[in-house]
Amino acid sequence: MITVRIPPTLRAEVGGARQVEASGHSVRAVIDDLVERHPALGPQILSDGEIAPFVNVYLGGEDVRTLEGLDTRVTEGSTVILLPAMAGGAPSRDEGVPAARAPFSRGPVVAGVLDLVGGTPLVELTRLAPKPGVRIFAKLEGQNPTGSIKDRVALAMIDAAEASGELEPGRALLEPTSGNTGISLALVASLRGYPLTCVLPENATDERKRLLRLYGTELILSPAAEGSNGAVRLALELAESDPRWFVPFQYANPANPRAHYDGTGAEIAAALDRVDVVVAGLGTGGTLMGVGERLRESFPDVVVAAAEPLPGDPVMGLRSLDDGYVPPILDVSRLDRKLLVSNEESVVAVRQLLAAEGIFAGVSSGAVVHVARRLAGELDEGGVVVAILADGGWKYLSADFWETPDEGVAESMEQTVWW
Structure with a gap:
C-alpha cells in the first residue's frame, strides 16, 4: 500500500485523517484509487480528470512536476503528499532598477560598512560530501555585515x-x-x-x-x-x-532578485568553472530567481533547486506551499527541483555542519545543506553543488534546539519563527 498525506484543508473529506492508504504503481493510479476510496476528494483535487492546478503532489519529498509528472513510478511503501499549490508571478529585471554593486574584492580599508555587503566566501564542504568525486561548496552569507544574505x-x-x-x-x-x-x-x-x-x-x-x-x-x-x-x-x-x-516590500520588489543576479549569482559564476546544482531556501524567492537566472547564463544545464519546509514547520522561516501568501517575485515554474525538508532534518544537518565543517549557520542553512547533500548523491564524479547558506547561527542561540536530543527537536521548535 501507499501512504497519502492529506493537508489540513482536505482532511474533512477523509474523516479528519492526517493520512490514508491507497494503491497503484504510478502517481496517477494512486490518485485515482484515492478518489475511488474517498469520492469527496475528487472535486477538490481533480479537474477534467487531471490534478487541479492549485494542487501539488510530492513523492519522496519532491514535487512530481520536476520528475515524470503523474506518470512517476511509485513503489510499495512510498509516501505521497498532497499540498495546496502556490503560483507566483515571474520576476523581471526591470531596467529602471539600478544594477546592484559589483562583487567586491576586499582590501584592508573600506569607506564604510556598506562596502562590505556581498563578496562572501565560497567554502568547500569536504567532510559532508556524500560520495567521492562530487564537491559541495557553501556560500557563506553570514559573512555580510549584519550576518545574513x-x-x-x-x-x-x-x-x-x-x-x-x-x-x-x-x-x-x-x-x-x-x-x-x-x-x-x-x-x-x-x-x-x-x-x-x-x-x-x-x-x-x-x-x-x-x-x-x-x-x-x-x-x-x-x-x-x-x-x-x-x-x-x-x-x-x-x-x-x-x-x-x-514600504520597500521585499516580497514584490524587483531589486530583490536583481541583487542576487548582479551579486550572489555573479560571484558564484566568477568563482567556479562548473556548477551542476545550486540550492537555496524557498522564502521570498529572490535568491532562487536571481541566482538561477545568472547561473543559467554561465552554466545552461544548471539545476536550480529549492529547499521547502513542510506546512506548519516554521523552522526555516522559509515558505511552504501551504502558507497562503504568494511572493509576487517568485515564479515556481523556473525551479528545476523543489524538495520538502522537515524541522528534524534541518536541525540534524545544521548540527552536522557545525561539527564536521566548523560552520555555525542558521537553521534555514540546515535545510539547504540537507537538500544539497541529497542532490550531490545523484551526481556523477566531477559534479559540483553550491549551497547558499543565508545566515549565521548566533541569532538563534536563545533557542534550545542546539542541544535538544533529535527526538525532541520538533516539539522544542514549534513556538518560534526562525527567519
Missing part, C-alpha cells in the same frame, strides 16, 4: 528607491519581516537617515528583536499564530492607512 536585498532596495525618487530624504520606512530583512534594513536606514518601523511576529527570537531596537528601529508585533504572513498583512494595512510610510 538580506544585507544584499536591503541595500539594493534602498539604492533603487533613492535612484527612482520614490524615497525622499528622511521619509519613514515600514517593512514586514521575521527578522533578517528588518535587521539589514535597520543598518542601511540608520546610515542613510531613514526612521524605520518593522512589523514582525511576536514569537521571533529575542536576539532579533533586541538587535532591531539597538539600531533604533520601532517594532510592531503581529500575532504569533499568524507567522510571517500575519506580519505582511498588518504592514500592508498600516501602509494603506498612512501614506507617510515607504
